[in-house]
Amino acid sequence: LPLTLLTAVAEELHFRSEQELLQGLEDAAVEEQVMSKSLHWMRLCTSQSWWRAARLMVLKAKTSAKPGTFELLDTEVRLRTNDVKLEADRLMAYVEETSREHGRQGLDEVPCALQWAQNSTTIFLGVKYASRWSAPGAIEVADVGVNITDTNFSLAAFGHHSSIRKRYVVDLPLFAPIVPDSSSWSSASVGRATATLQKQTPEKWPKLTGAKSKHPVTTWLDMEERWSDELNSFARDRREKKKAPASPTSPVGEANEAKRLQISWRKKVQRWWKKLPKPLRKVAPWLLLGVGSFLTGYAIFILCTRDVAAEKPSEPTCKLDEVPDTWDK
Numbered sequence: 001l002p003l004t005l006l007t008a009v010a011e012e013l014h015f016r017s018e019q020e021l022l023q024g025l026e027d028a029a030v031e032e033q034v035m036s037k038s039l040h041w042m043r044l045c046t047s048q049s050w051w052r053a054a055r056l057m058v059l060k061a062k063t064s065a066k067p068g069t070f071e072l073l074d075t076e077v078r079l080r081t082n083d084v085k086l087e088a089d090r091l092m093a094y095v096e097e098t099s100r101e102h103g104r105q106g107l108d109e110v111p112c113a114l115q116w117a118q119n120s121t122t123i124f125l126g127v128k129y130a131s132r133w134s135a136p137g138a139i140e141v142a143d144v145g146v147n148i149t150d151t152n153f154s155l156a157a158f159g160h161h162s163s164i165r166k167r168y169v170v171d172l173p174l175f176a177p178i179v180p181d182s183s184s185w186s187s188a189s190v191g192r193a194t195a196t197l198q199k200q201t202p203e204k205w206p207k208l209t210g211a212k213s214k215h216p217v218t219t220w221l222d223m224e225e226r227w228s229d230e231l232n233s234f235a236r237d238r239r240e241k242k243k244a245p246a247s248p249t250s251p252v253g254e255a256n257e258a259k260r261l262q263i264s265w266r267k268k269v270q271r272w273w274k275k276l277p278k279p280l281r282k283v284a285p286w287l288l289l290g291v292g293s294f295l296t297g298y299a300i301f302i303l304c305t306r307d308v309a310a311e312k313p314s315e316p317t318c319k320l321d322e323v324p325d326t327w328d329k
Helices: 003-010 018-026 028-036 038-048 051-062 069-104 221-243 251-275 278-311
Strands: 108-111 113-118 122-128 140-148 152-161 164-173 178-187 192-199 217-219
Touching: 018 028, 018 038, 018 051, 028 038, 028 051, 038 051, 038 069, 051 069, 113 221, 140 178, 140 192, 152 192
Parallel strands: 108 164, 113 217
Antiparallel strands: 113 122, 122 192, 140 152, 152 164, 178 192
């Protein structure tokens, strides 16, 4: 039945407390009236947290002779308890977050000490929850949050050291771009964490950070020794490829040769231009413009005179073998 109709019918009964409802359910006449409108009274019990009365109603619905009473009440109870659980979980999450925020106020912020090593494709990063790598790290660390972007690695965590709660942070601008989706991090031994950062371009980084960092950074000697052969081999191959000249017959070789000639010609012109006296360099553009205009006009004149000569009729020519013999006499 609609809730408005149930409410209108249920107004005949009034229970100001859970105890009054329990007493009413002990009376057969009241019980029959309550159970006939069980949905309304179950909603009232869950909203008022009358859990003993709700359990008694479920028990009476199970033993009721009216078919479908228990099934209908079972569905209603599940819906109502799920709503209550959801609201309780939200309240608990809010309380925990508020408690953490309250506990974070006034905490000392400690930049973590870092160690790093690399191979041709990966950066290996070690994080210690301490201000120096040689100092003891925090034993208990909680609420660790890590954010990896293509240019930055950041971490924040809360831990205890010498019975003092502190906030440990990492804000590391990287030397070159990385691939965040292929990078990862994990908790290592007590007081430490490690990260594996995938380089966007295989190369050897001269340093870890792309800008000034407040973190003490040292070399991860074990990892450096492990990957030194691979990194040296990669660097050697890169140097050999740069030294090897491109084949002149290949498209790449031809393009490189044309570019080299163009650059060489341009540099020669620039050097010649700089050798000219400064006054001449000022009038040279006008001289070039005048010479160009003169050559253009002269070319037009030649073309026009050639066309006129072509239009004139050709004069008859006299050949020696056609002269009469009488001229000799």
